[in-house]
Amino acid sequence: MERPNVLLALPDGELAAAEAALRRAGFEPVRLDESGPHVDLAAIDCDEQPEVAQQLHATLHDGRSVPTILIFGNEPPEYGERGDEYAMKPCPPEALIYRLQAMLIRTGRTLPGDAAGMAAEMGDVPMMGEGRVISVFAPKGGVGKTTIAVNMAVALREQTRDRVLLFDADVGVGNVTAVLEVPAKKGLIDLADSPPEEWTDLAFEHVTAVHSETGVRVLTWGTDPGDSEKITVDLLLAALRWGKANHAYIVVDNHPGYDDRTMAMLTLATEIFLVVTPEVGALRNSAQFLTLAREVGLGDVVRVVVNRANHGIAVGDMSKTLGLPVSATVVSNGPKAVMASNEGHPVILKFPKEKIAQDLHNVARLVTQPPMAKVAPAARRRVRCEASVRLA
Ligand SMILES: Nc1ncnc2c1ncn2[C@@H]1O[C@H](COP(=O)(O)OP(=O)(O)O)[C@@H](O)[C@H]1O
Ligand SMILES: [Mg+2]
Structure with a gap:
């Protein structure tokens, strides 16, 4: 498949290492000042400039929904939307990559460099089954x-x-x-x-x-x-x-x-x-x-x-x-x-x-035979609801 574009809004000191690691893993990092390229995924540091981060997140969810990893130190930001995920600091480049890979998989995409996935997209082999x-x-x-x-x-x-x-x-x-x-x-x-x-x-x-x-x-x-x-x-x-x-x-x-x-x-x-x-x-x-x-x-x-x-x-x-x-x-x-x-x-x-x-x-x-959850149904619904607001 093509290399998925990942918008990286990270502190200057972390950007170069993250970009290099992303390229090695088959992603194409995109910087904030590079206007134009289509963005598949994003990773935003929410602490450096909180208002800029929030504004950027809003742009990524205005008329589209770019799955975003929101990286935070103490408190997760409140503006996460469906499809986003939170990552607590420290989030070293390797961790970022695994999370991006997991996100791609969850959104039904194939991993970069996954040749069989590419064949699957072209209809040569079946897509991921349900096993x-x-x-x-x-x-x-x-x-x-x-x-x-x-x-x-x-x-x-x-x-x-x-x-x-x-x-x-x-x-x-x-x-x-x-x-x-x-x-x-x-x-x-x-x-x-x-x-x-x-x-x-x-x-x-x-x-x-x-x-x-x-x-x-x-x-x-x-x-x-x-x-x-x-x-x-x-x-x-x-x-x-x-x-x-x-x-x-x-x-x-x-x-x-x-x-x-x-x-x-x-x-x-x-x-x-x-x-x-x-x-x-x-x-x-x-x-x-x-x-x-x-x-x-x-x-x-x-x-x-x-x-x-x-x-x-x-x-x-x-x-x-x-x-x-x-x-x-x-x-x-x-x-x-x-x-x-x-x-x-x-x-x-x-x-x-x-x-x-x-x-x-x-x-x-x-x-x-998965064990029954021990939470009462009403409470369980509420928990799930909160979880979906925060994470899903
Ligand atoms: N519950 C158990 N009781 C007795 N022996 C065990 C038990 N589980 C594993 N073994 C033995 O311990 C050894 C190591 O187990 P193995 O399954 O090969 O471990 P691993 O795959 O983690 O290296 C094997 O000889 C296995 O037969
Ligand atoms: Mg073994």
Whole structure:
């Protein structure tokens, strides 16, 4: 697609760095004094010259509606309109980019540089479908991400019989097929040397395997860590687009880190399942991730799942530290979990009567049977109303 124009009204000291970062991410920054170019999105610092900022915002909403990120220090400005978003300072260039990307996606646009999206706009491949993307994430390895992703995919399939795609996006490391054995050994890496026009539905089907016992479909990035660099953000996004168009649920096993690939996958998630173990280190990393998630506008889609919940820090204390309720817990069952994964047969299938299997089914139920909100209907309406005035 063309590079989306972003009007930047930022303090002088921040402008150059933001412009450079935007260009790298495929956006075209536009300065206030450049009159003329059409503006797709805007980012305004509301504190520097509050009246100028308000006037500019009004211009961007006079007879048109340019989605705007309103950046503020203490109090959010009161003039935000539908389609706008608030960002609290500090809002470094990377955070600004992720928010702009999220905004583009929410307004139904494709990301800049997203070649498959460009093809979609031209009618070559289906537009984003309705599949729900459940991204399983932890900033730290070894906490049970893969175990939860694989078992959740199987549980979703058992509970709904819908089409489920398990997507191994832990580029360079993960290998879900070690835990869920499938016949074919193909992956995204087999498409990495082809130009984006060749990333068709058929091509993705060709590199996807099916777990015969359950019907869960499995798409992996590859297996050789030496191939990591070849798996681009564009390829992952194209795969996700295809996944959404052709499945009801896509469970993504993410890389533990904040690289561009992972951030792009998280930005597109319907829900992020943050896996935490009851240890100080994992808890601290998770708290840092939540701060970042809130900064980039993903705070609302994160759910906390505590793995090995029966050892270490109490669940209530974890919830307090993270400032979020714990949505589900999974007990530790060392021998059985390890035995099952060593055999390429997920614990939920091998030991269905064990508590760990029931816990893992409950994790999937958070998706298939969302818990009822605890707020009374009238109050809930009011809350939503306020939220939509402020944010929507
Ligand atoms: N609830 C659990 N009880 C016992 N062992 C577990 C549990 N969750 C994960 N494991 C084991 O811990 C190891 C790491 O889990 P894994 O899912 O590969 O973590 P990650 O993907 O976060 O690196 C694996 O050997 C797995 O079988
Ligand atoms: Mg893993």
